[in-house]
Amino acid sequence: MFVPPANFSEQSEFPSEPSAASPAPSIASAAPIVMSSVPAEDLFGSREVAFSSNLSVFQRWLNLNTKFSGQREALISSCDGNDSKRCPLQWWHQFIAEIKRLPLRERVIRVNDTFNRVAYVTAVQNWNNPGYWETPFEFLAHGGQCQDYAIAKYLALLESGVPEDKLRFVVLRVTSRGIDHAVTVVSVDDEDLVLDNLDLDIKPAKQVRNYAPYYALNDRGWWMFAPPSTGLRREQIATSPNRVD
Numbered sequence: 624m625f626v627p628p629a630n631f632s633e634q635s636e637f638p639s640e641p642s643a644a645s646p647a648p649s650i651a652s653a654a655p656i657v658m659s660s661v662p663a664e665d666l667f668g669s670r671e672v673a674f675s676s677n678l679s680v681f682q683r684w685l686n687l688n689t690k691f692s693g694q695r696e697a698l699i700s701s702c703d704g705n706d707s708k709r710c711p712l713q714w715w716h717q718f719i720a721e722i723k724r725l726p727l728r729e730r731v732i733r734v735n736d737t738f739n740r741v742a743y744v745t746a747v748q749n750w751n752n753p754g755y756w757e758t759p760f761e762f763l764a765h766g767g768q769c770q771d772y773a774i775a776k777y778l779a780l781l782e783s784g785v786p787e788d789k790l791r792f793v794v795l796r797v798t799s800r801g802i803d804h805a806v807t808v809v810s811v812d813d814e815d816l817v818l819d820n821l822d823l824d825i826k827p828a829k830q831v832r833n834y835a836p837y838y839a840l841n842d843r844g845w846w847m848f849a850p851p852s853t854g855l856r857r858e859q860i861a862t863s864p865n866r867v868d
Contacts, residue, residue, distance in 0.1 A: 665829075666791075666793070666815065666836050666839065667795065667828050667829075667831055667834040667835060667836055668829070668835075669835050669836050669848040669849055670848065670849050671846050671848055672847055672848060672849050673847040674844055674846050674847070675844055675845055675847075676843065676844035677844070678840065678844065678845060680845075681840060683754070683756050684792070684840060686756075687758060688842070691759065691778065694758055694760050695712060695760075698710065698711065698712035698760070699712065711759075711760045711764060712760070714763070715759065715760070715763075715779075718737070718779065719779065719782050719783050721733075722734060722779070723783045723784055727785070727811050727812075728812075730780070730783060730785075731780065731809055731811060731816060731818065731825065732825060734776050734779050734783075734818070735776060735819075735823075735825055738772055738775045738779070738820075739772065739820055739823055741762060741763065741766055741767065741772070741775075742766035743766060743767075743768065743820070744765060744766035744768070745768050746767070746768055749765045749766070749767070756770055756771065756774060757771040757774065757775075758774075759774065759775040759778055759779065762775050763775075769804050769805045769806070769820055769821070770792075770794075770805040772805075773792055773793075773805045773806050773807045773818070773820075776807040776818045777790055777792050780807070780809060785809065787841050787842055787843055788841070788843065789809055789810040789811075790807065790808070790809055790810075791807070791809075791839040791840065791841055791846070792805065792807060792839065792840050792841065793805065793806050793807070793808050793836050793838070793839040794836070794838055794839075795834045795835055795836040795837060796834070796835040796836075796837065797833060798833050798834070798835050799833035800833075803837075804821065806818060806819045806820075806834075808828055808839065814827055814829075815827065815828035815829070816828070817831055817834075835848075836848045
């Protein structure tokens with residue numbers, strides 16, 4: 624089995640958020656946006672105010688999926704299919720096969736526990752680029768920061784058969800600490816559960832009141848929430864705040 628680094632620890636330092644390396648596009652560029660005209664879903668107690676199926680404003684997300692597919696193809700030809708200790712693709716396939724057999728709630732726990740054991744390493748340390756989002760293969764090999772934990776959990780659950788509409792990648796404000804962060808949220812039995820590298824326990828989103836989401840996305844589109852009071856201009860919310868971890 625390809626074993627990821629096991630020196631996970633919570634971090635008190637939060638590096639620049641991925642969008643810091645490039646200007647934040649305007650929400651206007653992400654049209655069409657559907658403003659909520661009926662009671663909207665809440666997430667962490669924040670109200671959903673708009674939805675768009677146009678993901679072009681999130682090029683990092685689109686590029687990540689393309690890069691992950693390309694790396695998978697490259698590893699098929701370069702990995703020894705019988706050596707899962709050295710080949711992240713083989714480890715990934717075995718892991719997905721194992722979790723597919725689990726009931727959904729157990730699967731979510733297994734995914735969260737497995738990836739929370741990966742070492743925390745900032746994008747600046749790994750790539751000299753605060754705006755770098757890692758594929759799961761890169762995350763397993765090098766460690767990563769909050770969005771990389773969230774991405775790996777999201778893609779593992781998706782590939783294991785969890786429907787896209789049950790999953791969201793969420794960028795948010797940790798109001799109690801004054802920092803920004805990213806998590807995966809998965810719906811299990813109509814309850815939103817939070818998969819978080821800062822909290823080893825999986826909690827229902829409705830019980831987490833110190834998180835204020837900026838946006839959530841999956842491959843079907845993105846959702847905007849009523850912004851927390853951070854001084855951000857509304858047009859910045861389409862990409863994310865200035866700092867994340």
